Amino acid sequence: MSTTEARRIIIFDTTLRDGEQSPGCSMNLDEKLEVAQALVDLGVDVIEAGFPIASPGDFESVRRISHTVRGATICGLARCNEKDIDRAGEALKGAPDTRIHVFLATSAIHREFKLRMGMDEIVERAIAGVKRARNLCDNIEFSPEDAARTEPDFLCRVVEAAIAAGATTVNIPDTVGYATPAHYGGVIRNLRERVPNIDKAVISVHCHNDLGLAVANSLSAIEAGAGQVECTINGLGERAGNCSLEEVVMALRTRHDYYQASTRINTPRLVPTSRLVSGITGMVVQRNKAIVGRNAFAHEAGIHQDGMLKERSTYEIMRPEDVGFTKTDLVLGKHSGRAALADRATALGYHLTPEHLDSVFEAFKKLADKKKEIYDGDIAALIEQRNAEVFDAWQFVGYEIKASSGESPTVTLTVRRGNEEQRQTETYGDGPLDALFHAIETLTGITAVLRDYRVQSATRGKDAVAEAMVELEYNGQLYRGRGTSTDTVEASTCAQLNAINRIASGAGQPIAERPDQL
Numbered sequence: 001m002s003t004t005e006a007r008r009i010i011i012f013d014t015t016l017r018d019g020e021q022s023p024g025c026s027m028n029l030d031e032k033l034e035v036a037q038a039l040v041d042l043g044v045d046v047i048e049a050g051f052p053i054a055s056p057g058d059f060e061s062v063r064r065i066s067h068t069v070r071g072a073t074i075c076g077l078a079r080c081n082e083k084d085i086d087r088a089g090e091a092l093k094g095a096p097d098t099r100i101h102v103f104l105a106t107s108a109i110h111r112e113f114k115l116r117m118g119m120d121e122i123v124e125r126a127i128a129g130v131k132r133a134r135n136l137c138d139n140i141e142f143s144p145e146d147a148a149r150t151e152p153d154f155l156c157r158v159v160e161a162a163i164a165a166g167a168t169t170v171n172i173p174d175t176v177g178y179a180t181p182a183h184y185g186g187v188i189r190n191l192r193e194r195v196p197n198i199d200k201a202v203i204s205v206h207c208h209n210d211l212g213l214a215v216a217n218s219l220s221a222i223e224a225g226a227g228q229v230e231c232t233i234n235g236l237g238e239r240a241g242n243c244s245l246e247e248v249v250m251a252l253r254t255r256h257d258y259y260q261a262s263t264r265i266n267t268p269r270l271v272p273t274s275r276l277v278s279g280i281t282g283m284v285v286q287r288n289k290a291i292v293g294r295n296a297f298a299h300e301a302g303i304h305q306d307g308m309l310k311e312r313s314t315y316e317i318m319r320p321e322d323v324g325f326t327k328t329d330l331v332l333g334k335h336s337g338r339a340a341l342a343d344r345a346t347a348l349g350y351h352l353t354p355e356h357l358d359s360v361f362e363a364f365k366k367l368a369d370k371k372k373e374i375y376d377g378d379i380a381a382l383i384e385q386r387n388a389e390v391f392d393a394w395q396f397v398g399y400e401i402k403a404s405s406g407e408s409p410t411v412t413l414t415v416r417r418g419n420e421e422q423r424q425t426e427t428y429g430d431g432p433l434d435a436l437f438h439a440i441e442t443l444t445g446i447t448a449v450l451r452d453y454r455v456q457s458a459t460r461g462k463d464a465v466a467e468a469m470v471e472l473e474y475n476g477q478l479y480r481g482r483g484t485s486t487d488t489v490e491a492s493t494c495a496q497l498n499a500i501n502r503i504a505s506g507a508g509q510p511i512a513e514r515p516d517q518l
């Protein structure tokens with residue numbers, strides 16, 4: 001089947017109703033209007049804007065949305081009683097494209113313990129509710145709540161009666177997330193085979209995620225013939241949530257070869273809409289959440305990064321820009337390889353020789369063992385540090401400090417000169433840096449005046465790299481040195497040593513040329 005012949009699946013978004021039922025996710029009127037507009041921009045077909053009987057605020061938000069938001073059908077929920085249905089009709093009155101969604105539970109557990117109604121009464125109430133709603137609106141959805149746990153024969157009976165009474169959509173909820181994919185697909189198939197008037201209505205699915213199967217169950221139902229899927233942004237919803245809109249939409253799109261079904265969703269709006277809803281509800285999107293999570297298109301493993309740089313379909317089944325991310329993120333961390341490091345260095349404007357890359361890579365791996373995430377600032381600092389070290393006569397190896405307040409610290413500094421390690425221990429000065437700088441002077445035999453010393457964080461976070469900078473005056477010339485490390489003392493010692501190395505190699509600047517610095 002070609003793309004043009006694909007079945008179109010109706011996307012019914014219930015972020016503003018079932019999504020709002022997530023504990024702590026209530027939204028105010030302005031926020032609901034903003035989300036409703038974003039849902040229209042995203043291209044959803046139906047927006048379930050709220051449950052008008054629930055509160056005056058819910059009534060008002062359904063009323064305002066149905067009167068101001070254009071481009072989608074606006075739906076209001078109602079229990080199967082006159083008051084709820086009339087209130088929903090009132091909230092939607094006068095708006096151009098609306099739907100009333102009437103629900104009544106049908107499973108044995110709900111009939112016996114919650115509603116205390118027998119089967120016949122359920123059927124009668126369902127018929128009466130749909131008819132009453134149909135007098136207020138032409139577009140009626142009926143949901144036999146807890147359908148997935150309802151006896152198949154009885155479910156067929158209720159669905160047939162609801163359609164005969166005027167329901168244009170019959171929604172089959174897995175209210176408690178009990179279904180599994182094959183089971184749920186079977187429920188839909190059974191209805192299609194056994195309900196004589198089933199072709200007079202669209203079959204819809206509404207899956208909860210208690211077993212983490214909401215998306216899988218929805219896809220199975222679509223495969224079995226469902227034409228509408230109910231879902232929420234970020235999978236928000238009662239308890240473990242609902243079917244996630246972004247996941248089901250991208251599954252249909254990515255596996256079009258299999259499902260032969262399409263939606264109207266403008267997929268590059270998925271990430272912005274997810275961020276909007278997350279910001280408004282305060283429900284943080286987990287980093288590894290499919291489609292919209294921060295890591296959804298991030299690759300850290302060297303072998304994957306190498307594959308991605310050669311041909312991105314090696315490790316990506318969707319393009320990040322198709323869901324609204326700007327680009328794939330090759331995260332640099334302890335699992336990365338040279339290919340990704342070289343690629344990032346080039347992007348940052350550095351051109352590394354193979355030897356230089358090896359040397360930066362070695363320092364990068366050491367840093368990555370200490371730090372969870374390596375930022376661009378870290379990479380730049382490492383490259384510049386290595387650039388400076390190329391000429392170094394003395395290279396930093398390590399230090400030890402014994403210090404207590406009010407006493408001169410004792411430091412041992414170890415440096416390498418060629419193949420030889422040199423060590424200097426001293427008890428000196430006001431603090432560890434004073435002592436370490438003095439140990440450098442003793443080891444190298446070069447005494448200079450410290451004109452400037454600065455240390456700053458190169459990147460973010462507690463484990464950020466410290467970047468130290470010193471300026472030394474020596475024989476009327478100015479020598480700068482830089483050092484980086486996650487350890488501030490080490491960064492400062494490296495900076496001092498780097499400046500001394502420059503003195504040794506004569507790489508200074510006349511002081512007169514830089515009066516502003518002094």
Ligand SMILES: CC(=O)SCCNC(=O)CCNC(=O)[C@H](O)C(C)(C)COP(=O)(O)OP(=O)(O)OC[C@H]1O[C@@H](n2cnc3c(N)ncnc32)[C@H](O)[C@@H]1OP(=O)(O)O
Binds near residue numbers: 175
């Ligand atoms: C599966 C779902 O997500 S359904 C939607 C769930 N969403 C919500 O409940 C959020 C909004 N709800 C509310 O604000 C309140 O529950 C209200 C305003 C709707 C009702 O409040 P109250 O009148 O105080 O009733 P309460 O919530 O305590 O109990 C629900 C009543 O509705 C009845 N009921 C439940 N579902 C239905 C239904 N589909 N049709 C008719 N009656 C129903 C229950 O049997 C119970 O009746 P009872 O009090 O005679 O035993």
Ligand SMILES: CC(C)C(=O)C(=O)O
Binds near residue numbers: 143174175
């Ligand atoms: C109202 C219905 C569709 C519902 O939310 C559910 O059954 O989960």
